[in-house]
Amino acid sequence: xxxxxxxxxxxxxxxxxxxxxxxxxxxxxxxxxxxxxxxxxxxxxxxxxxxxxxxxxxxxxxxxxxxxxxxxxxxxxxxxxxxxxxxxxxxxxxxxxxxxxxx
Amino acid sequence: xxxxxxxxxxxxxxxxxxxxxxxxxxxxxxxxxxxxxxxxxxxxxxxxxxxxxxxxxxxxxxxxxxxxxxxxxxxxxxxxxxxxxxxxxxxxxxxxxxxxxxxxxxxxxxxxxxxxxxxxxxxxxxxxxxxxxxxxxxxxxxxxxxxxxxxxxxxxxxxxxxxxxxxxxxxxxxxxxxxxxxxxxxxxxxxxxxxxxxxxxxxxxxxxxxxxxxxxxxxxxxxxxxxxxxxxxxxxxxxxxxxxxxxxxxxxxxxxxxxxxxxxxxxxxxxxx
Numbered sequence: 305x306x307x308x309x310x311x312x313x314x315x316x317x318x319x320x321x322x323x324x325x326x327x328x329x330x331x332x333x334x335x336x337x338x339x340x341x342x343x344x345x346x347x348x349x350x351x352x353x354x355x356x357x358x359x360x361x362x363x364x365x366x367x368x369x370x371x372x373x374x375x376x377x378x379x380x381x382x383x384x385x386x387x388x389x390x391x392x393x394x395x396x397x398x399x400x401x402x403x404x405x406x407x
Numbered sequence: 408x409x410x411x412x413x414x415x416x417x418x419x420x421x422x423x424x425x426x427x428x429x430x431x432x433x434x435x436x437x438x439x440x441x442x443x444x445x446x447x448x449x450x451x452x453x454x455x456x457x458x459x460x461x462x463x464x465x466x467x468x469x470x471x472x473x474x475x476x477x478x479x480x481x482x483x484x485x486x487x488x489x490x491x492x493x494x495x496x497x498x499x500x501x502x503x504x505x506x507x508x509x510x511x512x513x514x515x516x517x518x519x520x521x522x523x524x525x526x527x528x529x530x531x532x533x534x535x536x537x538x539x540x541x542x543x544x545x546x547x548x549x550x551x552x553x554x555x556x557x558x559x560x561x562x563x564x565x566x567x568x569x570x571x572x573x574x575x576x577x578x579x580x581x582x583x584x585x586x587x588x589x590x591x592x593x594x595x596x597x598x599x600x601x602x603x604x605x606x607x608x609x610x611x612x613x614x615x616x617x618x619x620x621x622x623x624x625x626x627x628x629x630x631x632x633x634x635x636x637x638x639x640x641x642x643x644x645x646x647x648x649x650x651x652x653x654x655x656x657x658x659x660x661x662x663x664x665x666x667x668x669x670x671x672x673x674x675x676x677x678x679x680x
Contacts, residue, residue: 310457327458330629371629374453 311404313388320382320406322353324375324390332367347395351375354389355382382406439602447678456547456624456676459631463548466541472522481517483510483549494553495673498661500564507570509661510549511635512653514542530652534636539652546622546633550675557672558619560665567662574663577656578608583647589660591645593617600644603680608664615674618664623677631676634661 307327314321326348333345345367353361360379375390382388384406391401467478467490483493484501498509504516515526524538532539562568581588592598593608606612621634632640638657642649650656 307458307462310461323452325453325455325457327455370626372455372458374450374455376453 306398306400309390309392309400309402311388311390311402313382313386313404313406315382315384315406318380320379320386320388322377322379322388322390322404324353326373326375326392326400328372328392328394330367330369330371330373334367345395348373348392349395350393352391353377353379354391355379356386357389439599440604443602443604443680446680450626450678454624454676454678455626455629456551456622456631456678459544459547459624460551460676461548463544463546466545467548472518472524474521474523476521476523478514478517478521478545480521481514483513490549491552492556494550494675495556495558496560498570498658498665499561500566505566507564507566507658507662509634509653509658510546511542511633512658514545515653518542526653534639535630543622543631543633543636547631547676550622550673553673554675555672557670558665558668560662560669562666570659570662571666573655574659574661577660578663583645585646587645587647589641589645608667611668611671614672615677616671618661618668619671619673620675620677620679622675623679625679627680632679 309327310325312323314323328348329346330348331343331346333342333347335343337343347367347369348365351361351363351365352359361377363375365373379388386406387403388406389401389403391399393399467481470477480487482488482501482503483490484496484499485491485493494510497513498507500507501513501516506512508516515524515529518524518529518538518541519526529538529542535543560567562571578589579594581591588594590609592600592605595609596607598605598607606617608617618634621637622632623637624631635652635657638660639649639652
């Protein structure tokens, strides 16, 4: 089971800033281990965000995104108490969803 | 991501716009330190150290080890189970082990006495592997509960005073193939390695600098580093043999730096390049 994300969603007027920290190795597949063997690629491929169950963001990621990635985006029309859910899926098919309440 | 790009664009635009206005007096070039400060500021909001804090809190409260116990009875110096503020007063003398201990060595003691782990085995484990990763995550969480507090290491006990003097000697001790001491780089203000400013650790280097900034997340390597690991790397850069994880010499250096930093505000766990 992958480690949980940290999600913060702060509303200011019409706009809500969502900050997401994901815990992921993000291996490029280009590095080698001390024995000289290639470390297999392992990275997040798809990120989606939902506001009260309605998709507001989808992103396709690749191996150039850093380890433990940080994502920030602004969503319009969210109010305090609304639910923001973020899901990622990596190239191994592992997935993780976490939810935060807009404050 | 997008808002960052916009921020960059805005900076670039304003820079070109202001140049003609101050053509008489050339604008102060942005120093490397300003650039790094700006970079840290942008990363502050998303410090991945938070992921380690969450992990550490979990590990503290989870029953683990051969004795299947939590660490909640661990005394970090302010009484069993008291975590808030403990980090700002470490390293300190502990009567039960009769030793001056820093956070990491104290955690080893607790993991041995409460959970039944073998402290010597953990100390010999490479960083980020096995229970070493546990110690790092715990250190991240424990230090986060002292964020914003001022460093206040006790110096009442004779052993604490002895550790300070020992640490001072270790700090100024020159050796290794390059004849370096800690003081070669950290003994006066205004020094740097490459673009990194080096704090003067013989006195209080300021809030959130030096001892008051570790543990920290290293963006370049994507790793969480405790003070012990920071010291390990200092020794490596000096081409000096590492005295060992949680060894007396590293703890004494911690006491020396921590006591010197008295009154400095802690920002640990910080974020580093």
